Amino acid sequence: MxxxxxxxxxxxxxxxxxxxxxxxxxxxxxxxxxxxxxxxxxxxxxxxxxxxxxxxxxxxxxxxxxxxxxxxESGIEDMQKEFNATEADIAKDAGEAVNAMKADFEKTKTAAQVSSDVEPKEPSPKKLGDETSS
CATH class of the missing domain: 1.20.5 (Single alpha-helices involved in coiled-coils or other helix-helix interfaces)
Structure with a gap:
């Protein structure tokens, strides 16, 4: 001081x-x-x-x-690579799921067309006197 x-x-x-x-x-x-x-x-x-x-x-x-x-230490680059790979896998799986749904839709559509080509028989009308009592 x-x-x-x-x-x-x-x-x-x-x-x-x-x-x-x-x-x-x-x-x-x-x-x-x-x-x-x-x-x-x-x-x-x-x-x-x-x-x-x-x-x-x-x-x-x-x-x-x-x-x-x-x-x-944080490995941001590694996390980014892993994220991009996961994103690509999800897009691939989603694309496969959409294609499978389209195929199922096409099958259903063709099955519906085939069944509509076969005309169903109309039921015969019942006559009033033909009814049987049970």
Whole structure:
């Protein structure tokens, strides 16, 4: 932790700088001190940014590796191939079922035509007097 500098310490440092440096060179020294402090802050900021960037890059590399591992483990391509094969089998079975139904329909249709060609005999009308009582 950085120790805190209060108003009295700042006043003491100012008076000491005035005595040591002198009133003529004090503004020049303060300007140089301010520039030096600004450069230190900029260097610290850039240093912090570079560490943050390295951390983000490491996380991204790790995430990329995890995604690639998941792609390999999940077997999406294998599942897609299996799905396509199953779909083809279903289409094939459905086509065979439709063809079988068409064949059955054709058989039924021809059987109906054959039976309609043979005309059924009409039942003879009953006479009123022919009825027998049981």
């Amino acid at each position: 950085i120790p805190q500098i209060g108003f009295s310490e700042m006043l003491l440092l100012g008076i000491l700088a005035l005595v040591v440096v002198g009133p003529k060179d004090l503004p020049l020294m303060m300007r140089k001190f301010g520039r030096f402090t600004g450069k230190l802050r900029m260097m610290a900021f850039e240093f912090r940014q570079s560490f943050d960037e390295l951390g983000r890059q490491a996380e991204l590399d790790e995430l990329r590796k995890e995604v690639e591992a998941l792609k390999k």
